Amino acid sequence: MIYQGNAITVARGLEGGGDDIAILTIDLKDESVNTLSSAVVEELGQAVEAIRSERGLKGLVIGSAKEAFIVGADITEFHGMFERGGEALQGMLERVHGIFNAIEDLPFPTVTAINGLALGGGCELTLTTDFRVMAESAKIGLPETKLGILPGWGGCVRLPRLIGADNAVEWIAGGTENRADAALKVGAVDAVVPAEELEAAALDILNRANGGELDYRARRDEKTSPLKLDAIEQMMAFETAKGYVAGKAGPHYPAPVEAIKVIQKGAGERRDRAQAIEGKAFVKLAMGDVAFNLVGLFMNDQVVKKKGSRYARQARPVNQAAVLGAGIMGGGIAYQSASKGTPILMKDIKDDAIELGLKEARKLFSKQVERGKLTTAQMAEKLTNIRPTLSYGDFGGVDLVVEAVVENPKVKDAVLTEVEGQVTEDTILASNTSTISISRLAENLKRPENFCGMHFFNPVHRMPLVEVIRGEKTGDAAVAATVAYARAMGKTPIVVNDCPGFLVNRVLFPYFGGFSQLVEQGADFQRIDKVMERFGWPMGPAYLLDVVGMDTAVHAGEVMAEGFPERMAGMAGDRGDDNGKSAIQVMFENDRLGQKNAKGFYAYEEDRKGKPQKVRDEAAIALVQGVAKESREFSDEEIIARMMVPLCLETVRCLEDDIVGSPAEADMALIYGIGFPPFRGGALRYIDAMGLSAFVEQADRLAEELGPLYAPTEKLREMAAAGERFYPAGSGD
16 A cells, blocks of 8 residues: 555556556545545645655556546635635645646656546546546536636646647636547547446556557646647637627626636646646635635535435435426426426316417427437427326326416315315325415315425426425425425425515515615616616516516515515505505506516517517606606615615515525525526625625615615624624635
8 A cells, every 4th residue: 555545545556457556546435425625635645745755656547436536626615715815725726736736747657537527626636647538427527617716726727738728718618517428529538438447448548658659748748838829829719719708607707708818828838837827817716706605606505405305315206296287387397397207297177278288398398309408209208208187087196286276375275175185195285386375275175284385486497496385284294295306307496484475585575675666766667677687687677577477476566565564565566545556566557467468667579589578668668657756866886775685684584584494595595596696695695795784784774764674683783783694704604
């Protein structure tokens, strides 16, 4: 044994080879995957020193004893590392470069055997060796830009020299995971073999290198020298890419363009100088808010996934599902279930509704065929997972039923009590309601413990979030089965407790309330949209209301007003004779429902692909101007504060009221459910970034003029006074 650590061992000898080959194996104890934590990097440095001191070696193979090779650096360490400052970050980068460069400079040929995922720092480690062999099922990539940073351990230096600048820009700026065949095609790996042949392939490459057939020194020289591009080639490779990537990434995500600049600046330099350029850019990005928030987002996503996994482990499997109510929503749910492999019955009382649901499912499958994701035969096979029916004949074998009929408590109550009599005692019933209390819907059920909410967001096939709502009498088995089914459908379920609007809609409507008050005081709704889109929302509030539908907004607004009258009365509906009507109510009364009838705050025209495109509409502008009681000018900052403070405060209230279990789940629900700007990390991280004291002061100033919607809670005041945060500093969240 040359070296033995907690995660890394180095031994002599490989099956079928002599003992002059060193095998470095990564196998992090008590963990399911390998990561390059600071402790593992420390071990790697010691292992490399031991290899350098060993005599008589003729080669090195780096491999993994786990299913994945290395999934990257340990992201749980990032926030603590960022908070230590730029100098500490620079020191860390230099230490890793020293270790990686030592591997690259070993006096004999080296090869990495990539058996599974090799991402981020794991991919960068593979680039240090002279050769790479890859299992057919493995994937490789540098996803750092998705975390708001760039590859900082040599990825921006070695990859362009290995696969060419254009390919490297595509891999790094896109943050893609690349299959083995794609990696072989561009030259990122030297061979792709079945997993069981990986070691033999690695040994064969070392033997050929030692025999002079493969020139490992030439490979090494190419990786440590300037890129072979003249000025015109550089301009074509980088300037065009920067423009394209900037347009795609948008102004709030600087990392992809910064990565291209790093490759460009380092193109004419040798290894050490190019690495210094990379390191400087890494530190600059890592010290920014975007990286901090995107790393936090990743951590929050892990929290949500772990909670979902715990529920799913307790669940009885859902082998057969059913959806009640066809149409667009029912068809979308049926498509999602069928496409992920869970057979589903789609029931309605009308033939034309069944046909509409099937049409929706067929349309979505056809798009998958057009994109090359499915063959026509695969589409036909998946469509057989959807069985339309007008009767309850086959409901005796259903494990979970999703009720997706019209958003009316009487209709839902009738349908749920009817279906309960047609299924087994163990069947779970779930209502796809966006606002109606689950406890209320359970009142007439014989088995309320088997009933919960399962709120999908529209369009079902695109929106990742599913709210699983626990009513007063909902049992753990119902929640677990519904979470497991949502995960099987490829969705991210978040469990919340019952209240008007649940979590997402309860938080969204104060945002609409802020919009209504701005319009009432004379703000131009088109300007509000532009300001909030520049802030980072995918669409402004008026545009979002058009997408949601004015009838849906008015109905949901009435539910919110009933549930939270002090804060939310009249936000989306009629305010009474003295207070007039909200802009939303005025739109509704003038049959301007939004995209569903091509007129709302904007008019809608179909583009070439049949998608609705918004256009300015003078009639809508005149109607909104009629709502205004005064004429005021608002700065961008005022508009942002007036929109964001009520949304953030309602998120705080949901956390305090135990509607949602943690800040991580609250923030992820808003990002996945309503498109909260990901680079801002979520509502609670947004408050943290501002500072709780500053946020409370801003809210108090607004509450004086605008009322309870803007009033901080007492607990938030206490947290601010104590200098607390929702996410403790350096905690890894």
